Amino acid sequence: MCALSMLRDDAKKNSYIVPEGYRPTFSQEPPSELLAEGYSHSQVARLLCSESEVFVRDASTCNMIFSRPTLTNANYKEQRLLLEEYRANAYPTVRRKAELADKLNTTDRRIQVWFQNRRQRSDGGVQAIAIDNLTNMTFTTAARMECHLLRIGSRRPSFSIQLLAAKDKSGRLFRNARRAVDGYRRASPLKGCLVELLQTTAATSNVKNVFDVNRIFYSSFSSAGSRLESFSGSMRSTILALALCIVLASGAQCAWGKEKKWSGNNFYDQFDFWTSGDPTHGHVQFKDRATAQKTGLISVQGDKVYMGVDHTNKAPKGRPAIRLQSKQSFTEGLLIIDLDHMPGSVCGSWPAFWTVGGSWPRGGEIDIIEGVNKGNVNQVTLHTNSGCKVGSRNMTGRATGDNCDVAATGNAGCGVQITKANSYGDSFNRNGGGAYAMERTTNSIKVWFFPKNKYPSDLLSGHPNPCNWGKPDSHTPLGGNCPASHFGPQNIIFDITFCGDWAGAVFGQQGCGNDCKGFVSNNPSAFKESYWLINSVRLLSK
Structure with missing residues (x-):
């Protein structure tokens, strides 16, 4: 209700209408107006599946849409901008779409570069070979990424402890990351890995980083192939719910109260x-x-x-x-x-x-x-x-x-x-x-x-x-x-x-x-x- 209230205040300034009692809806086919504008099924699915109510109502349908993501849909900033609209419980109006399009045309492309430099490994894992191109990468982010990728594909770390250490002179964040890495190495189910990370690395204050990591997490489903089928429907729901918890926990870290x-x-x-x-x-x-x-x-x-x-x-x-x-x-x-x-x-x-x-x-x-x-x-x-x-x-x-x-x-x-x-x-x-x-x-x-x-x-x-x-x-x-x-x-x-x-x-x-x-x-x-x-x-x- 807080988000809806803020949207109504914003609506008065920007001349668009939020119907009373409006709530986002979800169906297997994403909103046609977004697809017509060039957004992929993967992108739109993320927008809708990021709403907590969707997990409760129809997580399996959410997973069906998520089976379509590709590594080429890399610029998460455009998803982030649209996600703000959906989280505010209203689809973008014509005027707002134009404003968003203008922002998207001028966004930083470094995240895209980072994804373009990634390569899939034969065993279904994903190796990050250009971490420095991702702006503001934190150790918590890197450790969380390792956790996501490990259980989906390879059982070996995609990049070394030394690379993490090189980016943190003070050592504080690295220690958190190391604990998290140790946790996922010991963890057999993915659930344990995510819980470990949630406990040890929730201090990151950069929501963008967490979104980027979950972007990699979801994208890796398609590259993992049959490995995805090894998870039961309930486990998939657990994975998605825990990933959302990480996003929400990190998002809360951005707010000051x-x-x-x-x-x-x-x-x-x-x-x-x-x-x-x-x-x-x-x-x-x-x-x-x-x-x-x-x-x-x-x-x-x-x-x-x-x-x-x-x-x-x-x-x-x-x-x-x-x-x-x-x-x-x-x-x-x-x-x-x-x-x-x-x-x-x-x-x-x-x-x-x-x-x-x-x-x-x-x-x-x-x-x-x-x-x-x-x-x-x-x-x-x-x-x-x-x-x-x-x-x-x-x-x-x-x-x-x-x-x-x-x-x-x-x-x-x-x-x-x-x-x-x-x-x-x-x-x-x-x-x-x-x-x-x-x-x-x-x-x-x-x-x-x-x-x-x-x-x-x-x-x-x-x-x-x-x-x-x-x-x-x-x-x-x-x-x-x-x-x-x-x-x-x-x-x-x-x-x-x-x-x-x-x-x-x-x-x-x-x-x-x-x-x-x-x-x-x-x-x-x-x-x-x-x-x-x-x-x-x-x-x-x-």
Whole structure:
């Protein structure tokens, strides 16, 4: 019912109708409209058989359709997109089909390449010979794949422990994978193998990987030939049900649910007011809470939190402003900020919403919203000490650097410019605001930007699920060349400063003249739009 409710909310925005009481139906012949568009029986069967109700009602018919899959139907992303429609309990409308087709035409083909590089073995097993072409392959995924393939075809591992070990420098995930591999080597029935995996490797947070593995699992039915017939009908149902459990368990790992929300009157109680000098050497005076309230730099307007700067008086000693640091720190988590307004694009200004660890730069820094002067493009940047270089990234943003070491780059860090419109400053405000989400796990740091009125249906819910949000705007994989240990417990920071190491250094390059401090000191009215108007800040954990 939750999925149906979310779909109805989405339907209001996208002009399609979800009939009251609608439920997906299943028959031996898949929906003709999808087959007419070129989708295979294999693909459509997966969509329908992925619904838990189908397993209860008609698992044997589901298996009959599954007897048709081929290894050439490789791009699971198109199935994933359609699956979201079916899970929402409605077939795609004409308009939605067009949107999906456009997405499918631009999807990453690396998964297809991976499948094309696979070859069948004579004994019916399947050997993976190009694992590195499958993006974000985890050890849990690899171990799970081994388990699936072993019981269908060969009794020998398709690839070695050494190959798994080579992809995990920390060893934690490898240990899980090794336990899982040991489990399936000992397991006689496939059921035992899957149960072992469910217990030892359910921690993977990448639903796509789990879908890919089950794609291999189902495809291997056709290559196993008569081996499939050795399973009884009840065993087949058990296999499919357990596979679905793995998908559901891993899908749950994508969602975040334990929430702390800061908004309205309790907002400022969650932060300390920084009153020391500016570490970035800005032309600013950071004020304490009492002074900020008295002079109108902070206020609460209903449920909205205002945080601004002095835009009335000249300020030869630096413009009065606010810098907040959260009392609470966090390690893994999902941080979401919903804004109606951020500081505008004005010469001399340097606003930021970011997180930082202790003993900078050893504890790391994650800049979520940041820009200077007249900029209208947000830049997400990571800063670390030595030993963090970013490899390939699966994101929509444009990378500006790959070395996060502050000493090696003059503190430029490894930045990503958001390529979506209205991501920062005046353009963000003209569009009515928006939201940013930063997800930090042991495997990656990801940031999404959503313009106002284009939020995912679950973004502001109690259980947001980033696996449903598509490619992030910024993606930094952790491990290997950039271990997760570069980022310690992080505190959340809001600030607005002026000039300083960045805004002052490029002041003249952005058509602002040659005297940053003079402009900031003598033009208070220029900074009337230099304020945050915050609906909420939410920190979620698992």
